[in-house]
Amino acid sequence: MFELDVRSRKPIYEQLQDKIRDLIVFGALQVDEQLPSVRTLSSQLTVNPNTIQKAYRELERQGYIYSVQGKGSFVAPPEHHPQEASREKLRTELLRLMTEAVFLGWTKREIDDLYHDAVKRQERGMPHD
Structure with a gap:
């Protein structure tokens, strides 16, 4: 497995x-x-x-x-799934990571592109690794 x-x-x-x-x-x-x-x-x-x-x-x-x-x-x-607590934990972690990305100079476009890549991976059944 x-x-x-x-x-x-x-x-x-x-x-x-x-x-x-x-x-x-x-x-x-x-x-x-x-x-x-x-x-x-x-x-x-x-x-x-x-x-x-x-x-x-x-x-x-x-x-x-x-x-x-x-x-x-x-x-x-x-x-x-996921329960509200899991969603909130994920939201907090995403916000932390996105804040760091903005600090490092990522543009809205780059973040949007990353979101769209994640959607495509999920639709194709591809893990994040």
Whole structure:
């Protein structure tokens, strides 16, 4: 499914969250598609099951996935994600980055072009990496 960087300073559960979120946002995982079980993903990635569970729990809290008792975790419909708190966190980060870009001399045109590139990537299912 994907690889994690064990040398990264970013915690494994956050890397896992980011990877799954990207797969959902870019359409590689479809609505109501089942995610691998905690046990399966844990053995595939050789990661502690508690780490996988923590990532799944956070993604569920953010509205990207939902769980069905005894069945597993599934991709949530778009109207369930992102929650308002996630949107506000993203807005704050975008504002910080755009302020820095303006400070470094980026023009409105360059920022608009970047936005349009992001829309095209999302439509084509291309991740940001």
